Amino acid sequence: MPTPFSSASELPRAGLGATLAARLAAAIRAGEFQPGARLPTEMQLVERFAVSRAVVREAIARLKTDGFVESRQGSGAFVAAKPGLANFRIDGRLQATDLAHVFELRGVIEVGMAELAAQRRSKADIKALDAAFMQMQGALEAGTDGAEADDAFHAAIATAAHNPYLAQFAAFLAQHFSATRAVTWQAEARASGSTLAAQAEHLDMVKAILQGDAEAAGFAARRHVTNAAARYLAAQKKG
Amino acid sequence: MPTPFSSASELPRAGLGATLAARLAAAIRAGEFQPGARLPTEMQLVERFAVSRAVVREAIARLKTDGFVESRQGSGAFVAAKPGLANFRIDGRLQATDLAHVFELRGVIEVGMAELAAQRRSKADIKALDAAFMQMQGALEAGTDGAEADDAFHAAIATAAHNPYLAQFAAFLAQHFSATRAVTWQAEARASGSTLAAQAEHLDMVKAILQGDAEAAGFAARRHVTNAAARYLAAQKKG
DNA sequence: GGTGGAAATTTGTCTGACAACCTGACAAAT
DNA sequence: ATTTGTCAGGTTGTCAGACAAATTTCCACC
Numbered sequence: 001m002p003t004p005f006s007s008a009s010e011l012p013r014a015g016l017g018a019t020l021a022a023r024l025a026a027a028i029r030a031g032e033f034q035p036g037a038r039l040p041t042e043m044q045l046v047e048r049f050a051v052s053r054a055v056v057r058e059a060i061a062r063l064k065t066d067g068f069v070e071s072r073q074g075s076g077a078f079v080a081a082k083p084g085l086a087n088f089r090i091d092g093r094l095q096a097t098d099l100a101h102v103f104e105l106r107g108v109i110e111v112g113m114a115e116l117a118a119q120r121r122s123k124a125d126i127k128a129l130d131a132a133f134m135q136m137q138g139a140l141e142a143g144t145d146g147a148e149a150d151d152a153f154h155a156a157i158a159t160a161a162h163n164p165y166l167a168q169f170a171a172f173l174a175q176h177f178s179a180t181r182a183v184t185w186q187a188e189a190r191a192s193g194s195t196l197a198a199q200a201e202h203l204d205m206v207k208a209i210l211q212g213d214a215e216a217a218g219f220a221a222r223r224h225v226t227n228a229a230a231r232y233l234a235a236q237k238k239g
Numbered sequence: 240m241p242t243p244f245s246s247a248s249e250l251p252r253a254g255l256g257a258t259l260a261a262r263l264a265a266a267i268r269a270g271e272f273q274p275g276a277r278l279p280t281e282m283q284l285v286e287r288f289a290v291s292r293a294v295v296r297e298a299i300a301r302l303k304t305d306g307f308v309e310s311r312q313g314s315g316a317f318v319a320a321k322p323g324l325a326n327f328r329i330d331g332r333l334q335a336t337d338l339a340h341v342f343e344l345r346g347v348i349e350v351g352m353a354e355l356a357a358q359r360r361s362k363a364d365i366k367a368l369d370a371a372f373m374q375m376q377g378a379l380e381a382g383t384d385g386a387e388a389d390d391a392f393h394a395a396i397a398t399a400a401h402n403p404y405l406a407q408f409a410a411f412l413a414q415h416f417s418a419t420r421a422v423t424w425q426a427e428a429r430a431s432g433s434t435l436a437a438q439a440e441h442l443d444m445v446k447a448i449l450q451g452d453a454e455a456a457g458f459a460a461r462r463h464v465t466n467a468a469a470r471y472l473a474a475q476k477k478g
Numbered sequence: 479g480g481t482g483g484a485a486a487t488t489t490g491t492c493t494g495a496c497a498a499c500c501t502g503a504c505a506a507a508t
Numbered sequence: 509a510t511t512t513g514t515c516a517g518g519t520t521g522t523c524a525g526a527c528a529a530a531t532t533t534c535c536a537c538c
Contacts, residue, residue, distance in 0.1 A: 015521065017300060041488060052523045054293070057490090061256060061297045062304040073489045074531030105404045108351030116343070165337070165344045254490065280519060291492045296520090312520045313499030 016051055017058030023049075024059055028068055028079055039069065039077040100229070106173045107225035110154070113170060114205060114221035117160035118214040125160035126210055132156045133206050140199055153202060160209065201227060255290055256297030262288075263298055267307055267318055278308065278316040339468070345412045346464035349393070352409060353444060353460035356399035357453040364399035365449055371395045372445050379438055392441060399448065440466060 014022075027033060040048065045056045060077055063069040071077035117125070132153040139149050154174060158167035201224035208216035253261075266272060279287065284295045299316055302308040310316035356364070371392040378388050393413060397406035440463035447456035 017521085018303070021304070043488085054296075054522060054524090057293075058297065058300045058521095060489095061300050064257070065260070065301040065304045071489065072531075073529060074487075076488065076531090101402045101404045104355070104402055105408065108405065109347060111351070112347030163340045163343050165340045166347065169344065256490090282519085293491060293493090297490095299520095310520065311500075313518080314501075315519060 015058075016055045017062065020045075020049055020051065020055060020059035021062040024063060025066070025068055028063075033079045035079050035081050037079050039079065041076060100233070102173070103225070103229035103232075106170075107222060107229070109166065109170050109173065110157075110225050111218045111221045113157055113161040113163075113166055114209065114217040115214040116163060116166070117157050118209045118212050118217035120162045121160040121209055121212070125156070129153070129156045129160060129206055129209065133202060136199060136202065140195055150198075157205070157209070198224070198228065198231070254297075255294045256301065259284075259288055259290065259294060259298035260301040263302060264305070264307055267302075272318045274318050276318050278318065280315065338472070341412070342464070342468035342471075345409075346461060346468070348405065348409050348412065349396075349464050350457045350460045352396055352400040352402075352405055353448065353456040354453040355402060355405070356396050357448045357451050357456035359401045360399040360448055360451070364395070368392070368395045368399060368445060368448065372441060375438060375441065379434055389437075396444070396448070437463070437467065437470070 024039075033039060039045075039060075042053055042056045042060070045059075046053050049056070060069060060071060064071060067080055069077050070080055121129070132149060132155075136149040136153060151174065154170070155167075158170050161167065201220065204220035205217060205224060208214075208220050263278075272278060278284075278299075281292055281295045281299070284290075284298075285292050288295070299308060299310060303310060306319055308316050309319055360368070371388060371394075375388040375392060390413065393409070394406075397409050400406065440459065443459035444456060444463060447453075447459050
């Protein structure tokens with residue numbers, strides 16, 4: 001039996017198809033190919049990028065999945081009229097200003113989820129929320145990494161909001177932060193006692209959701225995300 | 240010169256690759272292939288679905304773009320550990336309960352955007368917002384379809400919020416409604432005077448954003464989206 | 479000038495082949 | 509007994525050629 005992802009430290013290298021898809025997408029975003037315009041034919045792309053037609057077709061297939069491109073047999077491949085709307089994607093590498101914007105987007109989602117959670121939480125939701133909070137408290141006192149507990153806490157709120165789409169999108173956003181949440185930041189945060197502040201903010205959120213106070217839950221969530229963003233950016237500036 | 244999208248009424252039919260990708264994605268979501276598990280080999284998929292290896296490879300390339308699958312040369316293709324998080328997608332056909340959830344998600348976004356717009360609107364933003372509102376008013380009095388004006392209005396708010404990610408996601412969500420926003424609904428709404436109510440709600444939003452009152456803007460946006468959802472669902476129930 | 483149809487163009491699919499890489503097993507050396 | 513080297517088989521990545529299907533272009537014809 002083959003072991004999946006045996007060398008987890010190294011991601012699979014991008015193939016020619018993925019690389020070409022990225023290059024073409026960049027060209028589209030840069031305006032080289034206007035929306036509605038026709039892309040070069042597959043043979044022209046073959047010559048231009050010195051790859052086989054199979055690679056070109058893989059790249060175009062990826063762009064079609066993204067909604068960037070639509071192709072018509074016998075006619076050609078065209079840049080979609082409304083690129084970037086067929087699905088929603090956030091690039092892996094974000095600049096500082098973009099990061100602030102994504103934090104803001106996450107804040108909007110978290111506030112909305114907290115308000116809904118306060119209105120809809122069931123007994124099971126409260127139990128799960130309490131367990132996640134206690135687990136974070138334990139990690140805080142033990143001095144261990146509380147990242148998983150933090151994720152579980154926010155996931156519990158998402159569950160309590162009882163909206164799968166909201167929860168899915170929140171998880172989607174959270175992934176981008178957990179991916180970049182370096183160990184150094186964790187250590188830095190522990191040393192400076194900022195996780196202590198975060199835990200206090202968590203407590204406010206738990207209280208409000210438990211009491212069913214939507215307004216207070218939203219307010220606490222907004223403050224928590226704002227402060228978390230500030231802590232994150234400050235730590236990244238140092239490192 | 241070829242005319243792009245000459246027959247706009249008919250979408251390009253889905254090819255075998257896209258179809259197979261959808262079937263595999265459905266199988267993954269259904270749990271037939273667990274996260275981290277290895278997919279059947281390309282040759283096995285060739286036999287199982289009675290297509291060529293080129294089609295199988297296109298399907299897997301699409302799944303890799305979606306983040307559902309990661310493949311390693313010499314080893315195989317594996318279901319990603321966290322499927323569905325690499326990008327965010329909403330299926331085209333939604334049931335009524337799901338539709339309510341998506342409306343709720345849109346409401347959260349619209350409220351957040353309205354609050355930010357009230358805090359950050361520039362003079363140019365106010366001008367654009369006012370123009371969109373007046374255009375809607377004109378369409379209302381003329382009895383014409385105000386769909387484009389409505390889209391422009393919400394787009395103006397998104398611009399005023401000065402957050403491209405928020406705006407992009409709002410546009411992403413709006414597309415799902417504009418796609419299903421049938422002409423019949425428009426006629427129905429006009430006849431029952433519900434667009435009149437919507438315009439009154441729009442006015443509240445404009446006022447609040449113009450005055451820079453974030454709380455009032457959020458409140459007005461929440462009421463508008465809630466009412467709009469109710470109107471939409473009621474009209475769809477009739478038709 | 480308008481029309482019909484043949485020809486050229488372009489994407490979609492199939493097939494075969496080889497390269498690059500991984501896995502597991504076995505033998506050899508330490 | 510453990511480690512290392514080697515090999516065979518399997519799997520994905522890429523290339524090349526061919527034909528099918530659909531569209532566009534163009535030209536003879538009326």
